[in-house]
C-alpha cells in the first residue's frame with residue numbers, strides 16, 4: 001500500500017504486477033537493504049570511504065619492455081609468425097606515413113595532420129581481434145585500425161590531400177577518414193560525439209540480431225566530455241554489445257592526465273556504470289589483442305558493454321597545430337621513446353630468431369618506397385569537382401542549394417583569375 005501512494009497514475013492491476021516483479025528479482029535477505037536503487041548489505045559502522053584508498057586497477061601485460069613473453073600460457077597461440085610480420089610492417093608503415101605527412105603539412109602541402117607515434121600497439125592489437133563486420137567508431141588517432149581492415153596507403157594519402165581520389169570528396173579535414181566498405185564511421189572533430197553514437201549503433205546491431213559488436217575508440221581527454229558518461233550509461237542500461245576502448249596516452253593536447261581526473265584513470269568508471277572492464281598495457285600488442293578478443297566474446301555473448309583502458313604514451317605533438325615542448329620536457333618524451341610498441345615487437349621478433357638488422361633495413365626501404373610513391377601520386381592528382389560541395393546530403397538537391405551552386409558558378413566565371421579551378425576536376 002505504501003507503493004500505491006508513490007506511483008500516482010498507475011492502476012492497481014499494473015501496480016500488482018510491479019510488486020510481483022520486484023519481489024521476484026530482489027530477494028529480501030536478512031541484513032540486506034531492499035531499496036529499488038540498490039541491494040546491498042547493511043553495516044553498522046560509520047565509514048566515509050576514501051576512494052584513494054582503493055588499489056589501482058592492475059595493468060594486464062604479456063610481453064615486457066625487452067620483448068620477452070612473461071606469461072607464455074597467455075600468448076595467443078592462433079597468432080602466426082606471418083601475422084606478427086604483417087602487424088610489424090603495418091605499424092612501421094603508419095610510422096613512416098606519419099613522418100612524411102607531418103612534414104608535408106609543415107611545408108604547406110596539406111592543411112593539417114596528426115601522428116600516432118607510440119600508439120601503434122593499440123591499433124594493431126585491437127584491430128586484429130575484431131571481425132571485419134564489427135563496426136568502428138574512432139576518434140582520429142587510430143589510422144592503423146582502418147588500414148588493418150584494408151584501407152590503403154593510397155586511400156590515406158588521397159584523403160589527406162583532399163583530392164579527387166578521396167572517398168569523402170575533399171569535404172573533410174585531413175585524418176578525418178571514413179569508409180563504409182570497412183565499417184568505419186567517418187571521424188568527427190568534436191570530441192566524444194562518437195561515444196553515444198556507438199551505443200546507438202550497438203543497440204541497432206542487437207535489435208537486428210547480428211552477432212557483431214561495435215568498438216569505440218576515444219582518448220583520456222574525451223572521457224571528460226559529458227557525452228562520455230551519457231554513452232557509458234546508455235550502453236549499460238540498454239545492454240549494448242559495445243567495446244569502449246580508451247587510449248590513455250597521458251595528454252589531451254596540453255592538459256596532462258593529472259589535471260584531467262582524480263580517480264584511477266578511466267577504467268575505474270566502468271564499474272560505476274555497470275560495464276565490464278580491463279586495463280591493459282597498450283604498448284604490448286599481444287596483451288591488447290587478448291583483451292579485445294575476450295571483450296568481444298563477452299560483449300556479444302552476454303550483450304554487456306565493456307570498457308578497456310589501454311595505457312600508452314603520445315610521443316608526437318598533439319597535431320600540426322601543437323608544439324608539445326611548451327608543456328612537457330624532452331626527458332619525459334625520451335624516456336617513453338625507449339619503449340614503444342614497435343621497439344617491443346622488434347625485440348620480440350629478434351629474441352625469437354626471425355628478425356635481424358638486415359631484415360629491418362630491407363623492410364624500412366620497402367616501406368619508404370611504397371609510402372613515397374602513394375604520396376607523390378596523391379599530390380599530383382586533381383582536386384575533386386566543385387559540384388561535390390552541393391551533393392550527398394539530400395537525395396534530391398533542394399532549390400536553395402541549386403541556387404547557391406548557380407551563384408558559385410557565376411562568381412567563378414566573373415573572377416576566373418582568383419580561383420585555381422584548373423586544379424579541380426570538371
Ligand SMILES: Cc1ncc(C[n+]2csc(CCOP(=O)(O)OP(=O)(O)O)c2C)c(N)n1
Pocket residue numbers: 141189190191218219220221222223247249251252253314318
Ligand atoms: C568538444 C571539443 N572540445 C575541444 C576540442 C579541442 N580538442 C581537440 S583534440 C583535444 C584533446 C583530446 O585529447 P584526448 O581525448 O586525450 O585524445 P588524444 O588527442 O590525446 O589522442 C581537444 C581538447 C574538440 N575537438 N572538441
